[in-house]
Amino acid sequence: MITVVGIGADGWTGLPEASRHALETAEVVMGGPRQLDLLPAHLTAERVAWPSPLLPALPALMDGHAGREVSVLASGDPMFHGIGSTLVGLLGAARVRVLPHVSSVSLACARLGWPVERVEVVSLVGRPPQTLNAAVLPGRRVIVLGAGREAPSLVAGLLAGQGYGPSPITVLSDLGADTETAQRGTAETWNEPAASALHVIAVECVAGPEAEPLARVPGLPDSAYEHDGQLTKREVRAVTLARLAPIPGELLWDVGAGAGSIAIEWMRSHPSCAAVAVEHRADRAAALRRNADRLGVPSLRVVEGRAPAALDGLPAPDAVFVGGGLTTPGLLEHCWERLGPGGRLVANAVTLESESVIAQWYGRLGGDLVRLAVQRASPVGGFTGWRAAMPITVWSLTRKDVPK
Template sequence: MPDPITVVGIGADGWEALAPAARAAIESAEVLLGSTRQLGLVPTGAARPAGASRVAWPSPLSEALPGLLSEYAGRRICVLASGDPTFHGIGTTLVRLLGADAVHVIPQPSSVSLACARLGWPQDQVQVVSLVTNPVERLHPHLQPGRLLLILSRGAQTPAEVAQLLVARGYGASEFTVLEQLGGPSERIRSAPAASWSEDVDALNVIAVECEGPVLSTAPGLPDDAYENDGQLTKREVRAVTLSRLAPVPGQLLWDVGGGAGSIAIEWSRHHPSCRAIAVERDLDRAKRLERNAATLGASVVIVEGAAPEALDGLEAPDAIFIGGGATAAGMFDACWNVLKPGGRLVANGVTLETESLLADWYKSRGGDLVRLSVQRASAVGTMTGWRPAMPVTIWSVVK
């Protein structure tokens, strides 16, 4: 068996702070891989074998990494990483590619550990959000009153982008702290309300936010006006029941067939950062509107433009499926049922007699649960108040 790749975490404090085992791994490496900044933290004479190479990561790294590993196969490889390599780092990527037995990790304190130490925050009560590869809108589900956020930055511009988003969401009064070059000789920590932040910062930074602002919960059933829509929207009360039947689980994938405004896919994704959703929508304007809603609410939703069931071909098999539109299309149920994973949940809603009849037939053939919801809202009747009923909705749910 070839020697495992060693991944060494190195902080802004550099070579002097490394443990003996970490230094030994670097000194014995025939190939030392890392970013230009990380390689610069290692003294020139540290890698001692004759012909030892220092290789800076190319960009984009994800595409080039398999080729690099193949090029240097058979040589002792040491990879440099920032802080803890298995915390949003290259260590996790290498384990995924090669397996745990082929990777040996020597960690340093992560940027989160250092930030919490400086701020006096309990790590177990902090929500960490990475914007290294994610858009800043991914913060939205995490903005809740009283929450402590640590945000991993992409670069020097990230703090300003985050501050602007906080102000737009009504979180301008939140205490906003930027921690630069943590652990190194140039460490600097500055705080201000998010609304007044306007500082230039080092590219190596972490952002801390003590959230203060309005509630927009991640529980199912956001207000209807949270969505831009043309009326093609699963209403709030029905949406809450529908999502309870879909039962979001971290790491699982939902198909939202007939996405409309995207409310089901979006609220599934907001349940947990690892929840994923694919929304299928045949109307181009609605698909663009769905994309805007997902960005505004910070949800990770892949949008497929096309008519189901044909547009479902080739998609990753789901753990749950919601049929909110097009239930009467020929072959729709079979196309969904056949690819649904065992233990997966299928939920279909209908408001027309034709769809309701079809749901009843599916219920007879597959079992599950069939319910009919009727919602009434108070509204003005002259100078008085009365109840106005919405169209009843039939919901069929079943576990495969």
């Protein structure tokens, strides 16, 4: 049994009796150097500082101390972006006992008077900073977990770059300790590091005149994307994502991704949604990556190559969108075979040849077949008329007990 003890910046004095007892009876205490330094000298346990990098070394480290009473120190709540979650994933919940402390987010909200349930939390620890972009919307309160004393300046730069320069920022350092401090400013004027490496960044998002708020629901404006015309247009994109039906924690394959709009908006629907965008043209793949960064999903995986060969070795998807290459031999077969029960396949066709492929699959497996025709108002001389976009055929199917 591994006991994970949450500890705050107030150290030993802030620990409840159960946490102190676990550390006093442990044979080994593991943690970061800063956490280990918070322990009193009278503890007899062997102190083991985390190696770097930690995650690759963790299994061998646990095996090396098997059979001993081991306590692990974690900042605040170990199950909130902490080592507790990692150890449960590695060892199983039955082998890990967690004694949580108050999280830094709860302490920050208490200081600011913010209801915790109305705050969005974004961790940039070990993640690209552009992850914050998706959470920045007018009126939202966001607490950012940063890494390093320069994190507030990085966050301020991201906010100002999106037109949210007037947003108030409060940096709370050493929460709960005698050295606790609060630094205040705005994104457009921020120019100082955090007082301590142990800090959180509280942001009240205020849009400046140049900001372009982007909703989290599908159907972002086409202008939100850098593209060369290879883009699933706004109205069709909204229908397509409704058919793909993203569920938190699921993985999408976006095959023939172009500008990446389907994969990006799939991931924007929930922070736990993941996607792989497959695109064979290097210039489009590069633009796709820039789109993902700007729209707050930098963890989108981009695979450069031609499907179906480029799909080999990818983790099995929960949903697949085929936006290009429908006439490629074996492509739909490969995608269909990789889907498990409940998996969704959506394919969009714009040419007669790709429609023919869809019609054959529809005739064999069924599903839902819809043709979308979109018209947009545009000038006709001194008047206004309708201009029709090319119609799109959308075929969608959920894998149940369907014959192959």
